[in-house]
Amino acid sequence: MDLKLNLDLVSGYKSNSQKARILTQSWIEENMYCPICSSDRLQPTTEGTPTIDFICPDCIEPFQLKSQNHSFGKKIVDAAYQPMVQSIKRGSVPNFFFLHYDATSWEVKNLLSIPRYFFNHSIIEKRKPLSQSARRAGWIGCNILLGNLPDDGKIPIISSSHPLNCQDVRKQWKRFAFLYEIKPEYRGWTVDVISCIRKIPTNTFNLADVYSFEKYLAKLHPNNKNVRP
Numbered sequence: 293m294d295l296k297l298n299l300d301l302v303s304g305y306k307s308n309s310q311k312a313r314i315l316t317q318s319w320i321e322e323n324m325y326c327p328i329c330s331s332d333r334l335q336p337t338t339e340g341t342p343t344i345d346f347i348c349p350d351c352i353e354p355f356q357l358k359s360q361n362h363s364f365g366k367k368i369v370d371a372a373y374q375p376m377v378q379s380i381k382r383g384s385v386p387n388f389f390f391l392h393y394d395a396t397s398w399e400v401k402n403l404l405s406i407p408r409y410f411f412n413h414s415i416i417e418k419r420k421p422l423s424q425s426a427r428r429a430g431w432i433g434c435n436i437l438l439g440n441l442p443d444d445g446k447i448p449i450i451s452s453s454h455p456l457n458c459q460d461v462r463k464q465w466k467r468f469a470f471l472y473e474i475k476p477e478y479r480g481w482t483v484d485v486i487s488c489i490r491k492i493p494t495n496t497f498n499l500a501d502v503y504s505f506e507k508y509l510a511k512l513h514p515n516n517k518n519v520r521p
């Protein structure tokens with residue numbers, strides 16, 4: 293894995309955001325393997341394919357790439373809110389790559405992956421509509437709340453300029469692949485419960501420890517009247 297972005301590709305471009313889009317897309321194309329199957333490459337989709345940037349030629353899993361020039365905080369700004377909510381409902385959200393690059397050295401610093409079965413309503417935050425003076429007045433975007441995801445759903449591929457072993461990354465992806473089998477409408481509940489259990493600091497826990505999250509879970513799932521059972 294070569295962490296340098298190929299600046300030859302963008303010699304004619306002035307805008308840094310355009311440069312970043314081309315450089316990071318081509319970096320994935322050149323360097324990234326499929327974290328799900330044994331394919332050593334991912335295929336870019338044709339320009340304009342909404343929400344999907346890459347497809348694995350072997351297992352046909354879809355991936356979306358989001359890049360930024362600063363490290364990942366608790367939330368990541370994403371695209372439109374309503375289509376995201378709809379695709380979570382339908383179970384058609386792609387897998388995600390979050391890529392952090394350095395805009396001075398033009399190198400990949402961190403690459404984080406999130407399997408699509410970890411996406412649920414609890415990690416999507418509705419943003420304020422754009423103001424009346426904006427070009428797209430009234431448009432509503434969303435944030436992805438990384439802080440609400442259990443660590444099991446945030447799988448690093450490159451961490452502080454250090455690429456992780458690809459077999460270890462694939463093993464991590466497999467650990468929670470059983471969530472694929474759960475219907476999209478119930479998956480969110482399962483992921484949120486895992487997230488709560490992961491917050492318990494000890495290796496063993498009892499029911500009382502889990503009940504301490506009752507209020508939190510009730511807030512995330514207002515329609516669920518059976519949180520405690």
Ligand SMILES: [Zn+2]
Pocket residue numbers: 326327328329330331348349350351352353
């Ligand atoms: Zn694959």
